[in-house]
Amino acid sequence: MSPSDVIIIGGGIVGCACAHRLAETGWRVTLVERDTIGSGATAAGMGQIVALDDSPAELVLTADSQRRWHTLGQANPLIHEYTPCGTVWVASDDEELTLAAAKVSSYHAAGLHAELLDAAALYRHEPNLRPGLPGGLRIAGDAVVYSSRSAAWLWEQTGGTLIHDEVTAIQSGGVTLANGRQLRADVVVLATGSRARELVPTLPIRPKKGHLVITDRYPGFIHHQVAEMGYAKNAHLADVDSVAFNIQPRATGQILIGSCRQYDIHTPEVDPHMLGRMLQRCIDFMPGLATLSTLRVWTGYRAATPDGLPLIGPHPHIPGLWLATGHEGLGITTSLGTADLLAALLNHTSPAINPSPYLPERFFPAH
Numbered sequence: 001m002s003p004s005d006v007i008i009i010g011g012g013i014v015g016c017a018c019a020h021r022l023a024e025t026g027w028r029v030t031l032v033e034r035d036t037i038g039s040g041a042t043a044a045g046m047g048q049i050v051a052l053d054d055s056p057a058e059l060v061l062t063a064d065s066q067r068r069w070h071t072l073g074q075a076n077p078l079i080h081e082y083t084p085c086g087t088v089w090v091a092s093d094d095e096e097l098t099l100a101a102a103k104v105s106s107y108h109a110a111g112l113h114a115e116l117l118d119a120a121a122l123y124r125h126e127p128n129l130r131p132g133l134p135g136g137l138r139i140a141g142d143a144v145v146y147s148s149r150s151a152a153w154l155w156e157q158t159g160g161t162l163i164h165d166e167v168t169a170i171q172s173g174g175v176t177l178a179n180g181r182q183l184r185a186d187v188v189v190l191a192t193g194s195r196a197r198e199l200v201p202t203l204p205i206r207p208k209k210g211h212l213v214i215t216d217r218y219p220g221f222i223h224h225q226v227a228e229m230g231y232a233k234n235a236h237l238a239d240v241d242s243v244a245f246n247i248q249p250r251a252t253g254q255i256l257i258g259s260c261r262q263y264d265i266h267t268p269e270v271d272p273h274m275l276g277r278m279l280q281r282c283i284d285f286m287p288g289l290a291t292l293s294t295l296r297v298w299t300g301y302r303a304a305t306p307d308g309l310p311l312i313g314p315h316p317h318i319p320g321l322w323l324a325t326g327h328e329g330l331g332i333t334t335s336l337g338t339a340d341l342l343a344a345l346l347n348h349t350s351p352a353i354n355p356s357p358y359l360p361e362r363f364f365p366a367h
């Protein structure tokens with residue numbers, strides 16, 4: 001094979017977004033995917049485009065990405081199944097409502113719309129919540145997409161070369177495929193999500209397993225993505241198994257029910273105990289869920305890093321290797337911001353946001 005400019009390993013939403021942005025800026029892209037495009041965590045995820053403020057750097061990247069999805073989704077709403085439904089974060093007590101009020105300021109500072117809801121406003125927006133909740137927070141700019149289809153669409157726009165095979169090794173100036181063939185390029189981008197350590201074992205990535213349930217069609221049962229305020233505390237940062245109330249209206253009228261997190265479980269089977277805990281948590285917040293018919297349950301893996309932020313940029317010790325992985329439960333959202341950052345760094349242009357918090361070098365001591 002004659003040298004390509006860039007080889008991307010992994011055709012999930014992150015790899016496809018990077019391919020799309022690099023192709024837009026003049027790179028010739030070869031994508032290597034062992035399965036089908038968008039079949040990994042991208043197919044397993046909820047597809048919520050969400051601005052989250054667990055840390056300032058997370059808010060900056062998610063806010064930037066939310067805006068990019070809005071532009072992409074508004075231009076092609078049917079392709080991406082882009083549904084700008086917003087998110088309602090439910091406070092379960094007065095302490096969480098005080099936290100919600102503080103969050104309004106940080107969202108506003110990031111240029112996002114955020115609205116504090118008292119109890120009456122909460123039930124006006126989501127009448128099926130259990131009685132007695134004090135209020136919540138509404139982020140109107142959040143949305144829902146069909147991420148596998150978005151991944152495929154982003155890839156199709158590139159005009160690049162797709163190779164269906166598994167990369168078994170990365171070496172200076174290229175990769176080796178399972179069939180023994182070698183591909184050469186100056187730049188290799190690792191975008192294999194939770195499997196990143198199979199090719200670079202020193203990466204600080206741990207798989208976090210999640211379960212999701214989808215119901216039959218109940219249009220109008222909920223109007224927003226609805227999640228508990230404790231979601232970030234329970235889910236994103238916790239180092240132990242956790243469940244959180246987090247449900248989503250799909251364009252079909254179905255309801256997607258999540259979520260839970262388990263570290264270091266490598267088998268994809270549904271765990272009835274974890275599933276039961278997750279569903280009970282959701283029913284506690286929205287009792288009517290117990291009456292809905294469910295159609296399917298599945299599991300998937302998030303790629304967790306120790307600080308909850310992705311790895312975007314050059315590997316400090318492996319020349320020519322660039323990383324776009326470690327997006328945990330936000331990779332569908334942050335794929336577009338990730339792609340823009342990666343392309344700016346590779347093109348030596350000014351990125352839209354400061355790349356420092358996401359650079360992989362933070363986890364590698366200097367030589």
Ligand SMILES: Cc1cc2nc3c(=O)[nH]c(=O)nc-3n(C[C@H](O)[C@H](O)[C@H](O)COP(=O)(O)OP(=O)(O)OC[C@H]3O[C@@H](n4cnc5c(N)ncnc54)[C@H](O)[C@@H]3O)c2cc1C
Binds near residue numbers: 015046047198303
């Ligand atoms: C239950 C659940 C719910 C989630 N909900 C949301 C949500 O609502 N919003 C959100 O923003 N994010 C969500 N996420 C997270 C999101 O799904 C991921 O962060 C995102 O999909 C990661 O994309 P990726 O491209 O990095 O990884 P993946 O989608 O896993 O893609 C990696 C690809 O690499 C390929 N690959 C791996 N190894 C090799 C190899 N050696 N050679 C060739 N190809 C290889 C795989 O086949 C795969 O297709 C959720 C995740 C889960 C599990």
